[in-house]
Amino acid sequence: MAASGGGAVRCSHVALLDPNNVLPYVQWQTRDRALTLARKFQAATGLNLRTRPKGGRRTCAQQNAIYAQGRTEPGDVVTHASGCLSWHVLGRALDLDPVDASGRLQPGSAYAWAGSIWKALGGKWGGDFPGFPDIGHFEYHPGLTIEQACPNPTYCSAIEASIQTTMPFGYGVWLGMVTTALVGGAAYGSWKLWQRWRS
Numbered sequence: 001m002a003a004s005g006g007g008a009v010r011c012s013h014v015a016l017l018d019p020n021n022v023l024p025y026v027q028w029q030t031r032d033r034a035l036t037l038a039r040k041f042q043a044a045t046g047l048n049l050r051t052r053p054k055g056g057r058r059t060c061a062q063q064n065a066i067y068a069q070g071r072t073e074p075g076d077v078v079t080h081a082s083g084c085l086s087w088h089v090l091g092r093a094l095d096l097d098p099v100d101a102s103g104r105l106q107p108g109s110a111y112a113w114a115g116s117i118w119k120a121l122g123g124k125w126g127g128d129f130p131g132f133p134d135i136g137h138f139e140y141h142p143g144l145t146i147e148q149a150c151p152n153p154t155y156c157s158a159i160e161a162s163i164q165t166t167m168p169f170g171y172g173v174w175l176g177m178v179t180t181a182l183v184g185g186a187a188y189g190s191w192k193l194w195q196r197w198r199s
């Protein structure tokens, strides 16, 4: 929150900027964690995080096109992953840049800060990748290896179709039941206390 010279107060509640609308298409827990990351990062540094134009989920075809770059196509090698061997294809990776209020990119130390918060939230940060560090890359797949998620990169389309971008129905119902039980339990407890107080 910052007061500008004109007397108006600018208050940004949106910590994670998504100008290219990539967030709705990533796996739901990954998006949820990224929103938490951005809130914590903003609270600590006053900076925002911003998604890159192609920094969300990629189709198998898009990933294979990037993989071809520097191999069968001109350009520099930018990825070591083909097919579903990229967490981007699995909807569990985001490429993010720390930016100030004017949208200016921040130095590497800001990425490292975001990376340390991300790791505390259970994610893996691309800045730690040996030999091929990628400081703007954040992936979330606790307990899951890429070999488990993508046993065969040529099955990419089938795996791509199974990505859940919203909380699954069963999970939501279960959460609802727990919430109802907790709220109900608290209400019952209050009622019992009130009865005891009355008598």
Ligand SMILES: [Zn+2]
Binding pocket: 088, 093, 094, 095, 134, 136, 137, 138
């Ligand atoms: Zn990435």
